[in-house]
Amino acid sequence: MTTLVARPDRVRLAGQRQRAMMTAHQRLMILMLLFIVAIIVIGGRTLAFAFIDDAHGSGRGGSAMIPARADIVDRNGVPLARTIDAYSLRVVPSRLMNDPRRLAADLAAIFPDTSADTFYAKITGKNPTLLRRRALPEEVAAVNALGEVGFEYPRVKERLYPQHTLAAHVLGFTGADHRGVIGVEKAFDERLSDPALRGEPLVLSIDSRVQATLESELYTAMVNLEAQGAAGIVLDVSSGEVLGMASLPVFNPNKIVSGSNAARKNAVTYNLYELGSTFKPLTIGKAMDIGVVTSMSRRYDATKPLKVGRFAIHDSHNMGRWLNVPETLIHSSNVVTAQIADEMGQAPLEQLFRSLGFDNRPQIELKERAFPLWPRSWGRLTTMTTSYGHGIAVTPLHLASAYGALVNGGTFYPATLLKTERGRQPAGKRVFSEATSARMRQLLRMIVVDGTGTKADAPGFRVGGKTGSAEKPSAGGYAHHSLVSTFVAAFPMDNPRYVVLAMIDEPKGNAYSSGQRTAGWTAAPVVRNVVMRIGPMLGIIPDQNRDVDLSDLEPLLWKPKGEN
Structure with a gap:
C-alpha cells in the first residue's frame, strides 16, 4: 500500500512580506513610545516629590533631598x-460610616492618653479635625484596621x-x-x-557616652539620697567645650506634656545657688595672685568664730587651732577664708568675680540663662561672706567655667555647646597667673587626698576638687535642713583636661550616705564614679604610679601624735 503526501504550493503575493515587516515595525515603535512616556511620567513624579513640598508637611520649605x-x-x-x-490622624465627620460612640471607644483604646469623650466630641463635629498630630506606624495600622473610611492619615514633618x-x-x-x-x-x-x-x-560638643554616664550617676544618687533634683557638667578646660550637661528630673522631648514646666528648667544654666565652700579656692587663688598670700605656712587664727559687728562667722567643724593655707582648704574653714578676704579687700575679690562672669548670665549659646544674684552693696561683711560662697548666687555653669580657669594655667574660656575644630584654640582671657594655677592644682589634689573630698578619689585619675555644702536661703535667713551639696573637680590634676561638677539638691541623710547630707558624702562619690567611667572613653588611662607632687606641702599638715 502506498501513502501519498501532498504539499500545497506556497502562494507568494507581491509585496506581502514587506507589508508584514512594516506592520511589525510599527507595533514595536508604538510599544517603545509607550515605554518612553511611562518613564517620563515616573521620572517627573519623582522629581516633583524631590523638589515640591509635601502638601501635609511643615509648610516652611524642604524636600526629600534636603x-x-x-x-x-x-x-x-x-x-x-x-x-x-x-503620620497624623484626621477625621472627616461627613464620611463616617460607623457608630461614633464605638469609634471613640476604639480610638481611646489605641491612644490611652486621650479619653473617649474627647474623641467623640471631635468626630461628631461638622468640620474635618485633626485627632492626633503624630501617630506611630503601629497606631495608624490599628486605626486602619477599624475599617472606617472617614479617617485620613496625612503625612507630616516631625522632629524626632x-x-x-x-x-x-x-x-x-x-x-x-x-x-x-x-x-x-x-x-x-x-x-x-x-x-x-x-x-x-x-x-x-556633647559626647553622648559622657552624657549618658553623667545622667546615670546623678540619677542613681538623686534616688538613693531622696533628693529634689540634681545637676552636673563635664567641661573641657582648654576649650570650654561641654561634653556633658545634665539636669534632673528630666523630660522626654518626643512627648511634651503640659504642666511639666518645672522639669524643663535647666538647673545648670538657669537655676541659681549659693555654692558655698567651692568659692574658697577662687578667693585664695586671687589672694596669691596679688601677694596677700605669699607663704603656704602662714597661720591664721581659727580657734573661735570671727566677729564682724553684730555678726559672727563660724566653721562647721571648729578645729580649735591656727590653720595654714593648705589646712584651710582641707578642713574648709570659713573663718580663715574670711580673714584672707578681709586682708585682700573688696576691690580685688569683686574684680575676680566680674572677670569670671559672676555678674552676668553664664556664657553659653543657650537662651535659658539666669542672671546671678549679685550683692547690692560691697561692705566689709559682704567681702568676707562672698569669699566662701554666701551672699552671692550663681549657676553651676558659672562655677565649672571658673574652675576650668583655675586649673588650666589661668585662662578663662567661655563655655560652648559647639564642637571646636581640632587645632583651633578659642579666645580666652587670663584671670589667674600660671604660678597660682600650678599651686592650686596641688591644693585641690590635697583636698581629695587628705581633706573633705576623699570620697571623690578615683584611683589612678589624680582627681582634685572642692566640696561645698550651702544652706538654701529662705524667708528671714537660711533653711538649716535644706542643703545644696556640690563637688567640683578636675582630672588628671597633673595635667588637667576636664572639669566635672556634681550637685545634689536637698539630699537626705540616710543609710546610703551614712546619715550625712554634706557634699563630701553625697556629691563627691558621684564625681568619682563619673571620672572612673568616662576617663577611658576620653583617652585617659588610669595610672596609679603617677600623681601630683605634694612633697613641699604635705609637711605643713598637722597630724595628731602617733600619726605618720
Missing part, C-alpha cells in the same frame, strides 16, 4: 535630633529625638510650627532651618 530642619548630632556623629516623615531623654535640657524641643522652643533647638533655630545650611548637621 531635610526640612537640620539634624543635630553629637561630637562623634551620633544623631540627637532629626526630622522625619510621620532618637535618644529619648538623653541631653533633653541641652537639645530642647520644637513647637507645632517647627520652630525651636528651648535649648539648642531655640538657640540655633535660624541655623537649623536655613535652606542653605540644613543639609549639614549641627555638630555639638
Whole structure:
C-alpha cells in the first residue's frame, strides 16, 4: 500500500512580506513610545516629590533631598535630633460610616492618653479635625484596621529625638510650627532651618557616652539620697567645650506634656545657688595672685568664730587651732577664708568675680540663662561672706567655667555647646597667673587626698576638687535642713583636661550616705564614679604610679601624735 503526501504550493503575493515587516515595525515603535512616556511620567513624579513640598508637611520649605530642619548630632556623629516623615490622624465627620460612640471607644483604646469623650466630641463635629498630630506606624495600622473610611492619615514633618531623654535640657524641643522652643533647638533655630545650611548637621560638643554616664550617676544618687533634683557638667578646660550637661528630673522631648514646666528648667544654666565652700579656692587663688598670700605656712587664727559687728562667722567643724593655707582648704574653714578676704579687700575679690562672669548670665549659646544674684552693696561683711560662697548666687555653669580657669594655667574660656575644630584654640582671657594655677592644682589634689573630698578619689585619675555644702536661703535667713551639696573637680590634676561638677539638691541623710547630707558624702562619690567611667572613653588611662607632687606641702599638715 502506498501513502501519498501532498504539499500545497506556497502562494507568494507581491509585496506581502514587506507589508508584514512594516506592520511589525510599527507595533514595536508604538510599544517603545509607550515605554518612553511611562518613564517620563515616573521620572517627573519623582522629581516633583524631590523638589515640591509635601502638601501635609511643615509648610516652611524642604524636600526629600534636603531635610526640612537640620539634624543635630553629637561630637562623634551620633544623631540627637532629626526630622522625619510621620503620620497624623484626621477625621472627616461627613464620611463616617460607623457608630461614633464605638469609634471613640476604639480610638481611646489605641491612644490611652486621650479619653473617649474627647474623641467623640471631635468626630461628631461638622468640620474635618485633626485627632492626633503624630501617630506611630503601629497606631495608624490599628486605626486602619477599624475599617472606617472617614479617617485620613496625612503625612507630616516631625522632629524626632532618637535618644529619648538623653541631653533633653541641652537639645530642647520644637513647637507645632517647627520652630525651636528651648535649648539648642531655640538657640540655633535660624541655623537649623536655613535652606542653605540644613543639609549639614549641627555638630555639638556633647559626647553622648559622657552624657549618658553623667545622667546615670546623678540619677542613681538623686534616688538613693531622696533628693529634689540634681545637676552636673563635664567641661573641657582648654576649650570650654561641654561634653556633658545634665539636669534632673528630666523630660522626654518626643512627648511634651503640659504642666511639666518645672522639669524643663535647666538647673545648670538657669537655676541659681549659693555654692558655698567651692568659692574658697577662687578667693585664695586671687589672694596669691596679688601677694596677700605669699607663704603656704602662714597661720591664721581659727580657734573661735570671727566677729564682724553684730555678726559672727563660724566653721562647721571648729578645729580649735591656727590653720595654714593648705589646712584651710582641707578642713574648709570659713573663718580663715574670711580673714584672707578681709586682708585682700573688696576691690580685688569683686574684680575676680566680674572677670569670671559672676555678674552676668553664664556664657553659653543657650537662651535659658539666669542672671546671678549679685550683692547690692560691697561692705566689709559682704567681702568676707562672698569669699566662701554666701551672699552671692550663681549657676553651676558659672562655677565649672571658673574652675576650668583655675586649673588650666589661668585662662578663662567661655563655655560652648559647639564642637571646636581640632587645632583651633578659642579666645580666652587670663584671670589667674600660671604660678597660682600650678599651686592650686596641688591644693585641690590635697583636698581629695587628705581633706573633705576623699570620697571623690578615683584611683589612678589624680582627681582634685572642692566640696561645698550651702544652706538654701529662705524667708528671714537660711533653711538649716535644706542643703545644696556640690563637688567640683578636675582630672588628671597633673595635667588637667576636664572639669566635672556634681550637685545634689536637698539630699537626705540616710543609710546610703551614712546619715550625712554634706557634699563630701553625697556629691563627691558621684564625681568619682563619673571620672572612673568616662576617663577611658576620653583617652585617659588610669595610672596609679603617677600623681601630683605634694612633697613641699604635705609637711605643713598637722597630724595628731602617733600619726605618720
